[in-house]
Amino acid sequence: MDDTNDLTPNERAWLRFLRDVSNDTDPGVTLRRVQLLRRLCARRRA
Structure with a gap:
C-alpha cells in the first residue's frame, strides 16, 4: 500500500x-504493544 x-x-x-x-x-x-492493544480490544468485546 503506497498511496x-x-x-x-x-x-x-x-x-x-x-x-x-x-x-x-x-x-x-x-510484540508487547500488539498484545496490550489486543487485550484492550478483547475487554471491550467481553
Whole structure:
C-alpha cells in the first residue's frame, strides 16, 4: 500500500486514534504493544 488514497475512512480513523494516544509520536510495533492493544480490544468485546 503506497498511496494514502488506498486507506478506507475507517483505517484513517484508526491511524488518527493511534496518533492521538501516542501523542503524535511514531512508536514502533512491538510484540508487547500488539498484545496490550489486543487485550484492550478483547475487554471491550467481553
